[in-house]
Amino acid sequence: QVQLQESGPGLVKPSQTLSLTCTVSGGSISSGSYYWSWIRQPAGKGLEWIGRIYTSGSTNYNPSLKSRVTISVDTSTNQFSLNLISVTAADTAVYYCARAGPSRSGTYSRWGQGTLVTVSS
Amino acid sequence: DIQMTQSPSSLSASVGDRVTITCQASQDISNYLNWYQQKLGKAPKVLIYDASNLETGVPSRFSGSGSGTDFTFTISSLQPEDIATYYCQQNDNLPLSFGQGTKLEIK
Secondary structure (H helix, E strand, O other): OOEEEEEOOOEEOOOOOEEEEEEEEOOOOOOOOOEEEEEEEOOOOOOEEEEEEEOOOOEEEOOOOOOOEEEEEEOOOOEEEEEEOOOOHHHOEEEEEEEEOOOOOOOEEEEOOOEEEEEOO | OOOEEEEOOEEEEOOOOOEEEEEEEOOOOOOOEEEEEEOOOOOOEEEEEOOOEEOOOOOOOEEEEEEOOEEEEEEOOOOHHHOEEEEEEEOOOOOOEEOOOEEEEEO
């Protein structure tokens, strides 16, 4: 049973870079045809899709964040990562990593527990 | 971008009631519509995929229907453990997008 776990700083200063890692256990991140994604949720609000990386390494990003976001994968550590530059208070949210696929590329059946990131000085 | 509009935004019902939530897409998404349940402090969990397919292990009291732009999610007999916020999500076009959520409470 594949499990996902987010990790990273819980506090980031404005204008700095938010960096999170999702560790995948119970299966190889490079096997199968999966989309590894980041989704966030500000407190008391809805879900926002940030972007995804495919097993092949190709990426897709939400245009609303595209200029600031990079998602990458490290197969040697079975992890994928999120970098979000130039953060503001509006980026404060619970960040989830999630997996979609293989036959349902946009359906998230595996999620991490989520990690709260606060942007504040 | 495709906008997803859910209604109502909140709902209070009694145990045993039939509960219905609707979701409207801003353009035709065929049947590429999922429904998730999110309990307080937890990650979302997929209940219905491709508009009407029940995810493995999900109780049969949950169901979904619709295609094109209009979709419905139903709980046939509300149980206390169904207290949660429910989200629809389209996976027809990028960026993937979610409805604003429906908070379900027990009377």
